[in-house]
Amino acid sequence: MLSDVMEDYLKAIYILQERDGPPVATSEIAAYLDVTPPTVTSMVEKLDDRGLVEREKYKGVELTDEGVTVALEVLRHHRLLEAYLTEHLDYDWSEVHEEADVLEHHISEEFERRVAEALDDPTVDPHGDPIPNADLSPPEDAEHTPLSEHESGTTVEISRVSDREEEELRYLKDANITPGTVVRIVDVAPFGMVTVAVSDGGRQSLPEEIADSIRVKRVETDAVSAEEVPEA
Amino acid sequence: MLSDVMEDYLKAIYILQERDGPPVATSEIAAYLDVTPPTVTSMVEKLDDRGLVEREKYKGVELTDEGVTVALEVLRHHRLLEAYLTEHLDYDWSEVHEEADVLEHHISEEFERRVAEALDDPTVDPHGDPIPNADLSPPEDAEHTPLSEHESGTTVEISRVSDREEEELRYLKDANITPGTVVRIVDVAPFGMVTVAVSDGGRQSLPEEIADSIRVKRVETDAVSAEEVPEA
DNA sequence: CTTTTACTTTAGAGCCATCTAATCCTGCAC
DNA sequence: GTGCAGGATTAGATGGCTCTAAAGTAAAAG
Structure with missing residues (x-):
């Protein structure tokens, strides 16, 4: 319709x-x-x-509530597809968005059901975005805040990386900035650029727009993460 | 485009x-x-x-040649999808057509490639229809002829069952008329209806339109098939 | 050879999603 | 409180796919 x-x-x-x-x-x-x-x-x-x-x-x-329901349905399709393509068709994290953006409108409910089953009802997609569940109740977003809102010195774990631009995602992947990675914020520039140190010792500077689209969870700094994320 | x-x-x-x-x-x-x-x-x-x-x-x-190429591309998508849905997402033979009919227009070349790989480059879909290969050269149709063109008494093996109507396909599946099955033609009515005996002993009468869409290969009648396909 | 019939095409209209150009709010700056 | 800038809406047009109604053509039947 x-x-x-x-x-x-x-x-x-x-x-x-x-x-x-x-x-x-x-x-x-x-x-x-x-x-x-x-x-x-x-x-x-x-x-x-x-x-x-x-x-x-x-x-x-x-x-409206009805509008939200439709949006969640589409989003569920999108994110299930991203997860499926990654897990079962060997797609890379950074490539799935465009494919899912098209297919999300064309799969049947049956297809949705079977894909969810094949994935064992996942709750997040490969970018860390929450997958609305089958009853389409609005998912709550937990304590994930934009990277750009944190201060220098904080250690955080990447939870979600927005999935709009394949180019950007490939770059971030190469820099090892993916959901699950723990990074330490080394510097926040006056114009919003955030510099982080990744566990492999590398550093990455991210302009404000990007840092805004990356959601993170604050991590308690303990011996392990201090070792994983050296100062230099 | x-x-x-x-x-x-x-x-x-x-x-x-x-x-x-x-x-x-x-x-x-x-x-x-x-x-x-x-x-x-x-x-x-x-x-x-x-x-x-x-x-x-x-x-x-x-x-034109160009038109054929486009058609084969679409047909390749369609049949690969049917095969994939059947093999990897647990769809039934009779259910895949509608889903594939929509998705065939929306998958990328990348998706096509990965699906073909996952299936190990299949040559026929679940209905027995040939899958055009990646270079889109026209597939030749071998010696498969419509069931309706055979005479009473002939023993044939079903090779292709056209995939247009889910209802019909479910019916044929229940009657065990699927690619690979060997049947004996018991009677051909003047108005074109064909009656066949299936290996499990059941009989099925098929109106001309259906018998027309089922392609078969003639089988040499030997001891085994004579036993598998009793007269009664 | 003419007529009829079955099929095809032309004519004209509508809906969808989009655009450009022009007009119209709204709210901030003074 | 007035004016102005930025943003939103209206007006009007286009291209894509579809329809119904009317007109045209071709080929079979007489």
């Missing part, structure tokens, strides 16, 4: 409203989906008519 | 032209794809403009 495109809008609005809170502005959606603002206006009108978003003219939109 | 819909037309034309030979009539395509004839006319005009079919007004169309 809903077109692929509508599903894309709902997913985008969900992600944006999770990141910055509602209401989500027309221009934000336009930038995220790479379309022009008038296109977004006419689309959100339609979504409003269908009861999937609550729209206030000139202000922005917010998903 | 080509839309899903165009791919569907090319696939349909390929299948129809393989079955009945070119040229393929507007109305045949319309029936196969369940659209109206005027829709087909405007679509084949477009395909002609793009050099994918050769069209003669009021006569019908025939695929």
Whole structure:
């Protein structure tokens, strides 16, 4: 009943409203989906008519419960696919996003079920993003905070790395910045750039936009991590 | 570049032209794809403009080499998917068609490659249909002839069972009429209905349309098959 | 050879998602 | 409180795929 495109809008609005809170502005959606603002206006009108978003003219939109449900369904498809491609078809972490972005709209419920079964009902995808469960109740995001919000000297474990740009992901993977890795924040520059020391001794500087999209969990500094993450 | 819909037309034309030979009539395509004839006319005009079919007004169309290549690509996707779903995701023979019909348009070349690898480059799908190989050279169809063209008394092995209707396939599967099964033709009615005896002793009557879509290979009648396929 | 019938095509319209250009809010700066 | 800049919306057009209704063609039947 809903077109692929509508599903894309709902997913985008969900992600944006999770990141910055509602209401989500027309221009934000336009930038995220790479379309022009008038296109977004006419689309959100339609979504409003269908009861999937609550729209206030000139202000922005917010998903209704029904809209959230659709977004979570799409997100579940997306993240299950990413996990499946990685685990069973030998895809790399950094390659799965585009494939999943297309397929998420075209798999049946049956397919979803069987993929989830083959993976033994996973709870996170390869980027560390939580997979909504089958009943589509909103997942809570635990204590994962953006890397950019932490101070110099803190030791953190990477929990999620946003999955939008294949190039970026490949770079991060080479730098060993992947979910599960423990890093120490060496420096936070005035313009937001974060420099971290990885356990293999390497250092990486990440511009603010990237550091913003990496979510981490603070780690108690103890002997082990102190050894794993040397000062130099 | 080509839309899903165009791919569907090319696939349909390929299948129809393989079955009945070119040229393929507007109305045949319309029936196969369940659209109206005027829709087909405007679509084949477009395909002609793009050099994918050769069209003669009021006569019908025939695929160009380029059109054949596209059709084979889609068919390869379709049949690889059917095989993969059956082998790795525990789908049943009769369920895979619809899923593959959608996904065939949305998988990347990378995905195709990895699926083929996971299956160890199969040559036939679960219905017995040949899978075009990666270089998209036209597959030759061997000596498989429609069940409906054989005479009463002949013993044949089922090689291909067309995969269009899930209902029908489930029925045939229950009757044990699947690729690889050996059956004896007991009777051919004047209106084309074929009755066969299956190795488990059961009999099945199949209307002409169905018998037409089942391809078989003649089997030399020897002691073993005579025992497997009793007269009664 | 003409008529009829079956099929094909043309004509015209609608819906979807998108665009550009033009107009219209809203809220901050003064 | 007024003006202005940035952002949002309206207006109008396009290309893709589909439909119904009407007109045209070809080939079989007489």
